[in-house]
Amino acid sequence: MSTPLSLVVLVVAIALVFDFVNGFHDAANSIATVVATRVLTPVQAVIWAAFWNFAAFLVLPLKVANEIAKIIDASAVSIGLVFAGLAGAIFWNVLTARLGLPSSSSHALIGGLLGAGLAKAGPDVVNWEKIKRTAVFIVYSPLVGLALGFVLVVGVMWIVHRMTAKRKVERTFRGLQLVSAAAFSLGHGANDAQKTMGIIAVLLIGANRLDPGVLESADGLPLWIVLSCHGAIALGTMFGGWKIVKTMGNKLTRLQPMGGVCAESAAAMTLFFTSYKGIPVSTTHTITGAIVGVGSANRLSAVRWNVASQVVWAWVLTIPGSAAVAALTYGVVAVLS
């Protein structure tokens, strides 16, 4: 039996709102350096980042979406399960934001699906191999970003310190910031938008409105899902950027173009790799790792360790926390329906 279309549309809309909020929160990662160093005006920067967020579907395969959609066995998926998973992720994000605790939207989404799946049908319907893949990359992705950031900045410093035309060097890196910000936005758009695509795909499969066979190919998802998810994250980036513009002047005055280019490039390379392999990762954790890597090339005390330790807490807390909230939500949904 098919689920009523109105319910399907409602849950798809909630998923797209989640995607929009994801872009809104992560806009700072994409445009902070280009605005702080005045390479682009704030308006130009948000348009630049949003454009590359949207364009990501033309460049990278949809493997992350397929990975997310296969976390729970298709036979167990229902609209109530997907709603509970989304509600768990959203509630956990709001709760942690209010309490000032660290979180990751990506991991919250995976935890939400996991918790709702466990509550509905127990551990047998969970694809533990996919969960394991995601869980180890919660740790790997910031460390890969860190190592790449460190190696890149040391290499660049080694080349640059021999050059005498300092003004030319600065001009070069200001230009390169456009490329690195675009690359990071592309990686962000690919990895994060695809998580919502996976959720929408699994919802439509559960509602008997999409053939599960579409998950067998890397570009099998309907175009409207792909475009709406990239559109939502790009819009979120644009609106998030406006908010950042107000605080930018006070908080980010001492950013150096060279460090920014290296951090964004390192994070972009990590996101390209994980997206290509179909591994969902937190883009915020990845850029944080890359910034720590760039900062530690100068001296270890230059690193803001409180931010780094927050990432470690987010590793530990987010998936179990959002899974617990989603499981409770599913319990309520099951009683009410």
Next chain:
Amino acid sequence: MSGLDRRAVFFAIAGIVCLVLVPVTPSDLQWVGFTMAVTFAVLAAASLLDDLSRSRSRRG
């Protein structure tokens, strides 16, 4: 302990974390853990050597 010594220790710990994760990593991606462990070991050694050479040049 100087700053660069601490950096070497930090990289060494990061390398050990990657190595510890290798057995629980899916087999098709275990090379990532190995590569990262080796990279961090090299970075730790390089940081240590850098620190030693700076200490010597300061004394000299």
